[in-house]
Amino acid sequence: MGFMRSVVLSALALAATCRGVIVPGAEAEPAVEKRASSYWYENIAKQGIAPFAPSGYTVYRNVKDFGAKGDGVTDDTAAINNAILSGGRCGRLCKSSTLTPAIVYFPAGTYLISTPIIDQYYTNIIGDATNLPTIKATANFNGIALIDGDTYYGDNNPNDPNWISTNVFYRQVRNFKLDMTSMPASAPKTYGIHWPTAQATSLQNIQVTMSTASGNQQVGLFVENGSAGFLTDLTFNGGLIGAAVGNQQFTMRNLVFNNCGTAIVSGFTWEWVYQGISINNCGLGIDISTSYSSNQTPPTSNSLIIENLSLNNVPVAVQSTSGATLLAGGTTTIAAWGQGHQYTPNGPTSFQGTIAANARPSSLLSGSKYYTRSKPQYETLPVSSFKSVRSAGATGNAVTDDTAALQNIINSATAAGQIVYFDAGIYRVTSTLKIPPGAKLVGEEYPIILSSGSFFNDQNNPKPVVQVGTPGQTGQVEWSDMIVATQGTQAGAVLIEWNLATSGTPSGMWDVHTRIGGFKGSNLQLAQCPVTAGSTAVNTACIGAYMSMHITSSASNLYMENNWLWTADHDIEDANNSQITIFSGRGLYVESTAGTFWFVGTAVEHHVLYQYQFANTQNIYAGVIQTETPYYQPNPLAPTPFTVNSAINDPNFATSCAGQSGRCAEAWGLRILGSKNVLIYAAGLYSFFENNDGKGCNNGVEPQNCQNNIVDLEGTLTNINIYNLGTVGVVNSITENGNVLAASSANANAFADVIALFRLASGSGGTNPPPPSSTTKGPTTMSTITTSSPPKQTGWSSLGCYSDNVNGRTLANQVQVAGGASAMSVEACETACKAAGYTIAGLEYSGECWCDTKFENGGGPASDGNAQCTMTCSGAPQETCGGPNRLNVYQLATATGAPPPASTGWTSRGCYTDSVNARALTAEGVPNGPTSMTVEACQSICKSLGFVLAGLEFADECYCGNSLANGNTIAPDGNAGCNMNCAGNAAEICGGSNRLSLYSYGSASV
Incomplete structure (x- = not known):
């Protein structure tokens, strides 16, 4: 799991004698009867649908309708798992699917379980918010966790869970008490929740109570892997460890730990934010130590920033693994302390000690802390306060035009002071859906607003799919648990446009996501939008959006939490999660002059020009933010297939990349232009692949730089601060006005290259000399990246x-x-x-x-x-x-050249040059997958496709063609570069790095 740490602690409280931080299918559901609870969701009519699920499929399922008693006596395990599994869900041996979403609801009660509750893909498990149900483990409980979010079935490998954790999206668990106190202290290690997970997922409003007996092995939460997630409003009582967590990046807010042996054990992390954490009477607060010695850790490992830490009778705030006190405790408040590499704005310099805290704009604060607000569940309101869109005539069937029906119910419900309830479904709209001031919208199991048609398909005249307020309007809006998406070519679609200026209580957007392609109904899947690594032609049918979200110049005072603006890099419905190529122009663009925004646990991925852009704005809190560059770049380079629009401050790559070598014209992860008071608490900005090559930028052979630059600072800037910036696959981590401020190679870590503190107080910073080749070790959120350290021995x-x-x-x-x-x-x-x-x-x-x-x-x-x-x-x-x-x-390599082919009629032509950006053979053959690659298999697939040339590369790749392309010729070093044994037959040679073992069929010439 590595030992990189990149952690931000903000507004924490530690009390009593804890040390602070250590560094180093079943039948369909029966009819639902009305329950006794006052909770509106339990009583509202259940009309949600899944348009692409099998006939008779039900989205909502109440565990009591499947036989669960909730009486604290009966073993309810089987009934609960039957409720979750009912209808042919995406579970064991299913990689992912949006076709069978489910809400699994628990009324109030105590539910005994003796083995784990097994989660299924695309599932929200929800308890009664007015009277939290208890899930209680029996004394003889047997299993990894009370709630198992990704089961280790052992089908393919006993060490791998069912789903690739970096691809587990769109799920929630909320409103529960978990009770492990009946289990004896001698029981094997057991977790309250096992939660390896990725984007658009959350745990909310959960209490985990564990044993306080000496020697107990109970852990409240276990996260061993994944790529993002959000946790809020969790309480852990007792146990050996409150939360043992490791993930690429995570945001954890408002967590309470009482009487735990250790509150938090942090495994591997790239970027992590703990905000508003309270630790009381625990032996140890947060353990981010490693068992490795100092000469085994990268230069920036254990990068740490602490800000606004309140201590009450805590003898040591920060302690090393040797026991040395790095920061004394007591009863006091630590304004700010940190360690790692810093740029202010030049660097890097190593530091460990007190630092100046960020200057926080008052508009972002509630008291001395940053304003926060948990997703509203409206638990005090009666069911009569909600208006269903399906009851109002919308169908949600992904076919009917629901625009008028939706607009009518949004207008009428808002005017009446009621909440608009989007039943589960896919709601197709053909013109802009307008949300007026005062509206409150809540979704059931991520209902989708799906844009469709020519109205949204003019790149020169972009139109919002959902418009919140009109320019100049004031008021407040609350919006939660929904997705905005596009169908087919939508080159002018702006999925969300936010114009509303809010005073008083901020507007809010919780668990609202954008999704461009990659799912059933989008018409932007593998069949329509396969990767085109061997061609420079742009498939214009796969231009899915103009922009994901635009916060306009008139907007202000918006709180966003756990939002993922995603252009799909793979097809969620495909059995192999195959990569696809979809073009969307811009990610999140903020140009509000008044400012005041909170971006809490957000991610923006795979847009052509940029992911986050803050232009001429102010007063922004952001943490964690996370980005990925499109996997297909630099084929084509940005801004293709879009045109630069200077009116919205688009980056002009023709100007900024003039005279630059390497990979310059690629999407920015973050741009900050002419702004002030931008405070970023952890940012993970990643460039994993180029030209969908599947190898990544840390494959041990190619230069480890997918792109030149990823953070762009321009214009007059004031009070720009970034804590724990992690970058992957880039040469330069930060540039300002075209000058390099920070080279990634100077800040090496186990995965991302990490800068613990970047601070630009005002104006323009200095410049650092151009960096040498980057030594970034790059991670991935896909399962196709291949290698790490390069071999040093010839052959x-x-x-x-x-x-x-x-x-x-x-x-x-x-x-x-x-x-x-x-x-x-x-x-x-x-x-x-x-x-x-x-x-x-x-x-x-x-x-x-x-x-x-x-x-x-x-x-x-x-x-x-x-x-x-x-x-x-x-x-x-x-x-x-x-x-x-x-x-x-x-x-x-056991041979100096390729052996004779076994397939009759084929002739070996030797070792030829190749390049990922200029392929020698432009068609790709995939015979039975890369692990089965042999010379004969590649020859066979190429012949069956009508090609007379077959080439094998990098041990497991097969390419086909009828002639050599892009000027590739026989390798100047002979067979030396064709030195990799075939993945499916170690006795054969399958090319090398940028080298093809080439064969021709019959009388074909080369």
């Missing part, structure tokens, strides 16, 4: 990160390297394996070397790509040596 090639299992080793033979485990390096392991007669070397857990001549026990490339090959080598901290149950694998 060895990196194959990437492979799964392993102590009960069935992928490589069967462990060998000792010279100097022992403490001297482990990639080179040392390769040398030891070669000396022992092996051709495959694998490094695991920092200090283990494993060898073989073939892969054993079904071992293969890890399903989560490089995500868990994160441990640095014990003898070479600049290299990566696998992880827990993960091997960095290298293979020794």
Whole structure:
């Protein structure tokens, strides 16, 4: 899991004697009867639909209608799991799907369970908000967790959960008490909630009560992996650990820990924000330590910022693993303290100690803390306060034009002071849906507003799909639990336009997301929008949106929480989660002159020009923010297929990239133009792939830079602050007015390159010299990235990160390297394996070397790509040596050239040049997947497709064509570069890095 830490602690309170921080299918549901609760959602008519689910499918299911008693006596496990599973859900062996969404509702009561509640994909598990139901483990409870959010079935690998955690989207659990106190202290380690997860997910309003007996092994929350998430309003009582968490980036707000052994244990993190955390009478507050020594950790590991920390009888605030006091405690408030690399604005310089706290604009505060507000559940209101859109004539069937029906009910309900309730469904609209001041909208299981038609398809005349207020209007709006999306070509669609200026209580948008393509009904899926890595032509039918969200110049005072503005990089419905190419122009654009915005736990991904852009605005709180560059860039380069619109401050790449080499014209992660008081508490800005190559920028062979720049500062700027900026796959982390302020190579960490503190007080900062080639080690939110540290021995090639299992080793033979485990390096392991007669070397857990001549026990490339090959080598901290149950694998080429082909009629042509940006053969063949790649398989698939040339590359890639393209020729170094054994047959050669083992069929010439 690595040992990178990038943590921001804001507005925390620690009390009593805790140390502060350590550093280093079933039948359809029966008819629903009215319940006794006053909770409006329990009593409202259940009319939600899933338009693409099987006939008779029901979205809403009440666990009592499936036999659960909730009486505190009956074992309700089977009934609850039947309610969740009913209707043919996406569960075991299903990678993902939006077709079968579900709300699983628990009325008040005590529900005994003896084994875990098994979550299914696209599920909201909700309890009565007026009287929280209790889920209570029996004394003989057996399982990983009371609620298991991603089960380890062991179907493909016992070390992998059912879903790839970085692809688990759109789910919630809220309004529960979890009780583990009946379990004996001697019981095996058990979690309240097991929650590896990704974007658009949340836990809210949950209390976990654990044993306080000595020696108990109970943990309230366990998150071991994933790519984002949001937690709020959670309480943990007792237990060994309150929350044990590791994920790419997370936002955790308003958490309370009482009487835990340790409140929080932080595993691997890239960027993390704890906001408003209260820790009371715990032995230890937050543990972000590592068991590794200082010479095994990257320069910026354990980057930490603490701000506004209140201590009450806490003897030590920050302590090292050696026991040394880094920051004394007592009864006091720590204004700000940190450690890591800083730029103010020039750098880097290393620091550890007191720093000046951010200057916080008063408009962002409630007292001394930043304003926050949890998603409203309206639990005090009667059901008569809600108006259903389906009862008002909207269909939600994804076919009927629901524009008029929706507009009518929004207008009438708002005028009457009622809340608009969007039943589950897909609501197609063909013109702008307008939300007036005073409106409150709440969705059931992420209902979708789906734009469609020519009205939204003019790039030169963009139109909002949903417009909140008109320019100049004032008032307040509350909006929660919905998705805005597009259908087909929508080149002029602005999914959300926010014009409203709010005074007093801010407007709010909670769990409202945009989704462009990648799901059933979008008409922007794999069939319509496959990747086109071998072609520079733009598929204009896949221009899905102009902009995701525009906060206009007249808007102000908006609180946004847990929002994901996503252009799909893969097809959620596809059995293989195949990548797709969809074009959307811009992400989140804020140009409000009055400002005052809170972006709490937000992410914006895969837009062509930029993800976040703050222009001529002010007073912004943001944390965590997270971005990804489109996977297809630089094919094409930005702004293609859009045109630059200077009226909305579009970046002009033709100007900014003039004279620059490398990959310049690619989407910005963050732009701040002419603004002031922008306070960012953790930002993860990632560039994982180029041209959908599936290898990433840390494959051990290619230069580790997908793009040149990712943060752009321009114009007159005042009070710009970023805590814990993590960047991946970029040469320069920060530029200002075209000058480099921070090179990523100067801030290396295990994954993202991290700057703990960036501060630009006013005006323009200085410049740093151009950086050398980036040494970023890049992570991924997809499962296709391949390798980490480059091999240093001639003849060895990196194959990437492979799964392993102590009960069935992928490589069967462990060998000792010279100097022992403490001297482990990639080179040392390769040398030891070669000396022992092996051709495959694998490094695991920092200090283990494993060898073989073939892969054993079904071992293969890890399903989560490089995500868990994160441990640095014990003898070479600049290299990566696998992880827990993960091997960095290298293979020794056993031949100097490609062997004769086994397929009749094919002739070997030798080793040829290739390039990801200028392919020698422009068609791609995929015979049975990359792990099965052989010379014969590639030849066969190319022949079946009508091609006479077949080329194999990088051990597992197959390309086809009828002639060589883009000036590629026979390799100038002969067969030296074709040195990788085929993934499916180690006796054959399948090219190399940017090298093709080329074959021709029959009399074809080259």
